[in-house]
Amino acid sequence: MKAYLDNAATTPLCPEVLKEMLPYFSERFGNASSLHSYGREALKAVDIARDKIAKLLNASPSEIFFTSGGTESDNWAIRGAVGISKKDKKHIVSTAIEHPAVRDTLIELKESGCEVTFVGVDKNGIVNVNDIKNAVTENTVLVSVMTANNEIGSLQPIAEIGAFCRENKIPFHTDAVQGAGAVDLNVKALKVDFLSLSAHKFYGPKGVGVLYIRQGARLKKMITGGHQERNQRAGTTNVAFIAGMAKAYEIACRDMDINNKRESELRDYFIKRATSEISGVTLNGGLENRLPNNANLSFFGIEGESLLILLDLHGVAVSSGSACSSGSLEPSHVIASLGNSPELAHSSIRVSLSKYTTKEEIDYGHDILKDSVKKLREMAPLFKQETGKGSYV
Numbered sequence: 203m204k205a206y207l208d209n210a211a212t213t214p215l216c217p218e219v220l221k222e223m224l225p226y227f228s229e230r231f232g233n234a235s236s237l238h239s240y241g242r243e244a245l246k247a248v249d250i251a252r253d254k255i256a257k258l259l260n261a262s263p264s265e266i267f268f269t270s271g272g273t274e275s276d277n278w279a280i281r282g283a284v285g286i287s288k289k290d291k292k293h294i295v296s297t298a299i300e301h302p303a304v305r306d307t308l309i310e311l312k313e314s315g316c317e318v319t320f321v322g323v324d325k326n327g328i329v330n331v332n333d334i335k336n337a338v339t340e341n342t343v344l345v346s347v348m349t350a351n352n353e354i355g356s357l358q359p360i361a362e363i364g365a366f367c368r369e370n371k372i373p374f375h376t377d378a379v380q381g382a383g384a385v386d387l388n389v390k391a392l393k394v395d396f397l398s399l400s401a402h403k404f405y406g407p408k409g410v411g412v413l414y415i416r417q418g419a420r421l422k423k424m425i426t427g428g429h430q431e432r433n434q435r436a437g438t439t440n441v442a443f444i445a446g447m448a449k450a451y452e453i454a455c456r457d458m459d460i461n462n463k464r465e466s467e468l469r470d471y472f473i474k475r476a477t478s479e480i481s482g483v484t485l486n487g488g489l490e491n492r493l494p495n496n497a498n499l500s501f502f503g504i505e506g507e508s509l510l511i512l513l514d515l516h517g518v519a520v521s522s523g524s525a526c527s528s529g530s531l532e533p534s535h536v537i538a539s540l541g542n543s544p545e546l547a548h549s550s551i552r553v554s555l556s557k558y559t560t561k562e563e564i565d566y567g568h569d570i571l572k573d574s575v576k577k578l579r580e581m582a583p584l585f586k587q588e589t590g591k592g593s594y595v
């Protein structure tokens with residue numbers, strides 16, 4: 203038995219999406235910029251994809267730009283907003299829990315002279331709109347707040363922040379990569395200027411994404427070369443992946459309610475089992491305003507990384523912290539920002555479900571988890587089983 207419970211890192215490709223993509227790897231191989239029939243055929247697929255995604259976001263096709271994924275879209279929105287601004291001093295407002303695609307970009311900009319405010323979050327991992335309002339100055343060139351956090355699934359008040367930014371004419375970006383397919387992304391209702399998506403988080407292929415750029419909002423272009431994407435993002439159009447992404451997003455939006463209901467029920471069942479059958483467990487983040495597929499748990503006295511490895515030996519795939527930060531022993535900046543001790547941040551794992559996750563997988567995953575926690579605690583000399591208390595050496 204196996205259980206893939208790491209869908210916040212990436213989702214499997216939906217079979218219908220693969221089917222949509224295949225012709226563009228064989229007979230329909232044309233370059234979408236070519237004027238002949240091969241090119242026109244490829245361009246037609248891209249146009250259809252752009253229309254589909256625009257409609258699902260309540261945007262115009264001319265506001266949809268295809269990129270190589272969430273990381274590029276985030277970089278473009280942030281660096282592009284800084285690059286286009288004429289202000290002498292440039293200030294960006296963001297949060298303490300952003301994905302590395304945003305966070306590391308901001309840290310680099312900070313090192314090169316930009317001012318950056320990382321607004322903190324409450325114990326549930328949710329930013330307070332007033333804190334964003336208070337952080338804004340006359341030099342603010344961008345507010346960037348993620349729609350849904352990738353580690354703990356906390357949902358941010360994007361529409362409220364959007365309303366404030368629009369009223370004060372401050373460009374507003376949201377990294378919606380983790381929210382796509384689980385929350386309604388209506389760019390007009392959210393009043394966002396820039397919004398990032400990545401196909402592989404909603405059963406599409408890896409290496410393709412979207413940046414929505416509101417008509418009238420401006421960004422410096424980041425990739426120069428050919429005239430693709432209305433001269434704003436150069437590079438030969440990735441026709442197959444774009445067609446696949448549009449199909450994937452169409453299916454994800456169509457099935458959103460049914461998937462959310464199923465996943466949240468399974469997720470709650472998992473949390474209930476884990477917190478009642480295993481001692482010393484903390485749920486990181488609250489159950490309200492949380493992605494339906496996300497559970498993030500800390501196990502007192504245990505290192506998340508060790509737990510991940512032990513689970514993997516039994517075919518159970520989870521993540522410790524974000525996928526990008528596992529591999530290093532840095533505690534997750536997200537869990538740390540909830541006000542927990544560094545030990546608790548070190549002892550967290552993320553369990554994330556997909557529309558394909560079954561109850562059998564959840565039961566199997568839980569049982570392996572329970573055994574693994576027991577084993578690791580038995581190995582930790584300072585952990586006292588009776589009290590559920592321990593400490594690190």
Ligand SMILES: *Cc1c(COP(=O)(O)O)cnc(C)c1O
Binds near residue numbers: 350378380
């Ligand atoms: C996965 C993810 C990204 C990065 O997207 P890629 O397409 O993998 O580059 C950015 N932000 C969030 C919130 C994510 O979950």
